[in-house]
Amino acid sequence: LxxxxxxxxxxxxxxxxxxxxxxxxxxxxxxxxxxxxxxxxxxxxxxxxxxxxxxxxxxxxxxxxxxxxxxxxxxxxxxxxxxxxxxxxAPARGASPRRLRAAIASCQNYEHGYYAAHGHLAEEDLDVVLWLGDYIYENGPGSSALRQHEGPEVMDLAAYRRRYATYKSDPELQAAHHAHPWVVTWDDHEVDNNYADDRADRDALLPEVHRQRRAAAYKAWWEHQPVRLPAPSGPDYRIYRRFRFGDLVAAHVLDTRQYRTDQPCAAASDIGTYCAEIDSPEATLLGPDQREWLFRGLDRSRTRWDLVAQQVMFAPTSFSPDLANPIFNLDQWDGYRVEQRALRDALARGPRNAIVLTGDIHSSWVNDILDSSADPGAPDARPVATEIVGTSITSIFPFADVLELAATAQPTIQYVDGRNHGYVVLDVTRDALRADFRSVSDVADPDATIATAARFAVEDRNPGAQEA
Ligand SMILES: [Fe+2]
Incomplete structure (x- = not known):
């Protein structure tokens, strides 16, 4: 503030x-x-x-x-x-700052690599870090040769505290916290992979047991994050909130896990083909209260840039290049298409410039967002907003080949890179928002170097990113 x-x-x-x-x-x-x-x-x-x-x-x-x-x-x-x-x-509410430099980062699976990216993040010239989720991973030790979680899958408060202690003991992560203020939200792994409201990933876990676990996870999250929020006192805990940087930037920080309906189509994994549930008007990622809060905030926007900082991929995307038979990631907004369309229209309607910032998928993307009337395949379709998907700090992404092929058939995808890990630096001025995709040379190397893998820019009042 x-x-x-x-x-x-x-x-x-x-x-x-x-x-x-x-x-x-x-x-x-x-x-x-x-x-x-x-x-x-x-x-x-x-x-x-x-x-x-x-x-x-x-x-x-x-x-x-x-x-x-x-x-x-x-x-x-x-x-x-x-x-x-x-x-x-932050700048004063009535101020007109010339620039804001922010980084987005997410997904730091401790077992998948060293935090060289955090060491480099600490060296960046930044006003704020936006953390988009998966600060910890809940699973037990895997077969990683690099480093391992300290105990089995975490279920209770003591275990979640130990897991945060494992992650927070890393000196590079500490350096990134010492260097910059952070605005933090969560995704699924702060509790349980792909959980949805009171439904756990594993059906064996009863909703009551999952809610107890969620209460423990939320409390440990609060204990270990620099947030201006009261301590949670159970499994229900509001963390969605808004930050203002003068009249330049509003950041709407979302929670797309706690209030969502279950992933559609009863798929065994995230990935699946179409089913009617995808278009159910009841399906929601935001829940009614957060949706109303977000849409009102976007409609009343008076800042030059509105950043929607959230977890899962927003732009409609097929994981298959055969668009007649698309393959969806049902854990993303594509599993909740009525609300996805409503938010596309809200992004088109309210803000002067809307940018969606996304984590979760461990790969880098730049996507055009069209309003709900536009056909993504039409050559004259004009974007109304841009999605920037930051890659992971370390977490692996095994589908680079599949997605790079699928992207070639989808004109709304301006950029996809499933091979690099790191973070994205956003340089926001009154005229443009520039995104530098900063990538480490190797997540398995504690001394990895950093380089800019790609750079895109969006101009004021000209939605759609251009390579810069
Ligand atoms: Fe993740």
Whole structure:
């Protein structure tokens, strides 16, 4: 926000111990926010209690700061100071900032690679990182030769805390948090692969049991993320929210897991052919309340750019080049086409410039979004918005060949790359939004280098991305 930032830390001397190595007592933690890295000009400070009920995690909402400024912060507990973090306040609501630099990132399966991408993310010149989900993966140890999860599939609060501790112990991930403020949402793996509302991935798990698991997962998520949200007190927890960066950017941050109807067509995997359920008016990814909130926000938009930061691929896409017999990913918006069409029209109607930002699929895409009246195959179809799909930090993508072939038949797909991993840097100015797809040389190499694999730009009031 313009006048405050959320600072996060957790006291955890022994990250993988059940209690993090902490006595079941409360501790006082001091915090400081300063204009300079040496803490000579302190802007705000205070004291906060860390208790066992929240795994000795603390969230400080440091208030009274000035808009659009860089700050440095640290925590002090038991005479020990934390590493120094850098953060930024947002521009004032009435301000007209010239630019915003943001990164989108998602999907950091610990077993699939090292976090060299985070080390490079930390070095980028950014105002904010938008995390689009899959911060942890819930599964037990796999056969990865690189590194492995610390225990079996996580089901309860203690296990979710340990899983976050495994991920957060990574020094490159820590560096990316120390370097930038993050805006965080979740996808499925923060709880359970492909869960939908109260339906678990595995049918064997009863809805009541899944809801208990969801409550544990949501609590551990809150404990480990720098979010300005109250602690959850059960399996229902609103995290969708909106951020404003002056009159330049509004970011609508969605939750497409908690309120969705089940994936259609009773398919055994994400992938399937058409069934009538895809076009059911009851099918929803957003749920009625979030949908109304989002559509109202888009209709009332007065910012130059509206970013819809969410999880699953939005633009209609076939995974087969035979468009007469399309193959859908039913976990994506293609499984929920009535709502997909309504959002396509809302993107066309309200915002001056609408960009959908997507994670989940571990591959990079640039897609034209057409309004619901347009035929995607028509050569004169004009986009109304653009979707930018960031790849994963590490999580693997086994379908590069299939998708690269399918894309050749679909004129709305401007770019697809299933081979690279990393993140996307968005450079948003009043005239254009530029997206740099930043890719690491090898997720299996802790010292991987970074390079720009592709660059696209969308001009103000000219929807549709062009290679730049
Ligand atoms: Fe993922």
């Amino acid at each position: 313009p006048d405050r930032v959320v600072l996060w830390t957790r006291l955890v001397p022994d990250p993988l111990a059940p209690d993090g190595g902490m006595a079941p007592e409360t501790f006082l933690v001091q915090w400081e926010v300063a204009h300079d890295e040496r803490f000579r000009r302190v802007a705000a400070n205070g004291e906060v209690v860390a208790g066992p009920e929240h795994a000795h995690a603390v969230h400080v909402d440091a208030k009274g700061l000035e808009p659009d400024r860089e700050y440095f912060y640290r925590f002090i507990a038991a005479d020990e100071a934390s590493p120094t973090g850098r953060t930024r306040t």
